[in-house]
Amino acid sequence: MKIQSNVNTAQYQNTINKRKETEEQQKKASKELSTGKKVNTAADDAVALSISQQIMKEAKSLTTGSSNISYGIDAANIADGALSNITDSLGDIEQNTVRAMNGLYSESDRAILQEANEQSVATINQTINQVQYNEKNLLDGSTGDINIYTGTSSTTIQEADAKAAIADLENFDVSGNGNNISTDALDKAYSSISDMRSQIGAETNGLSAAYNVNNNTAENLTSAQAQKEDADFYKSVTKMKSSGVVGAAQNMALKNQMESQENLVSKMFQ
Incomplete structure (x- = not known):
């Protein structure tokens, strides 16, 4: 014989259902504490999870872009340091040239000054040929413009051709008559190198600004993502x-x- 109370059975089932709900809440709270996140699966909050993942993707892209920018800044700093050395060598050439224009100097004196100038030009060429970043030449005009992807857009480090800038110095001669010495080639080289340094300085400032913007934006996105996900x-x-x-x-x-x-x-x- 089977005896059953419909009222008690309904109450019992209702209590069972509520107990299951409580167990699920306890499991969810336990998972939040173990993972540190309130959204662990799409079942927790599908919209919040989707938004959080998109935010994370954008933040990671910006962080990678910041790494790209830092490489660009490093390359620009190396190029600028080399151009600074080249400027110093041009200064040596200028001093020797001014001396050679002195009418009291003899031809042998000017020959010594010419030899010193040729050595300075050789040093400049050596610097130009040796300046590289990750096997890319930075100052000989062979690499072309360098594209830097920042994570959201691109910026460019323009080609710097220091070899072309000092080309006229290859035949620059101060060994003859001091009255016939012209500084045109030297002035042209100075001007070209100075323009390159100004360009690189502007590019470095632009890259530094982009780096700061990237990091600030990535930090804000990470904070927003944490608010969506973190428990x-x-x-x-x-x-x-x-x-x-x-x-x-x-x-x-x-x-x-x-x-x-x-x-x-x-x-x-x-």
């Missing part, structure tokens, strides 16, 4: 404790219902 530990702990208390109460209710059902059956057979 509030106080709330998670509260939910964990609350669901534990509710779960214990529900277990007690289930136990009481089962005992009540057993007592009812027992009385019916007395």
Whole structure:
């Protein structure tokens, strides 16, 4: 014989359902505490997870772009340092040239000055040929413009051809008559190198500004992503404790219902 109370059965099932809900809440709170995130799967919050992943993608792109920019800044600094050395060598050539234009200097004196100038030109050429970044020549005009991708857009380090800038110095001669010495080739080289340094300085400033913008934006995006995903530990702990208390109460209710059902059956057979 089967005896069943519809009322008690409905109450029992309702308590079971609520107990399952409480268990799910407890599991979710436990996962939040273990992972540190309130959104671990699409089931937690599909929209928040989608937005969070898009934000993370943008932040990572900007961070990688910042690395690209830092390489560009390094290359520009190396090129500028080399151009500074070239400017120093041009200064040596200028001093020797001014001396050679002195009418009191002899031809042998000017020959010594010419030899010193030729050595300075050789030093400049050596500097130009040796200046590289990651096997790319920076000052001989062979690399062309260098594109730097910043993560959201591109910027360019323009080609610097210092070899062409000092080409006229290859035949620059101060060994003859001091009255016939012209500084045109030297002035042209000075002007070209100065323009290159100005260009590189502007590019470095632009790259530095882009680097700062990237980092600030990536930091803000990371903060926004954290707000979407990261768990509030106080709330998670509260939910964990609350669901534990509710779960214990529900277990007690289930136990009481089962005992009540057993007592009812027992009385019916007395």
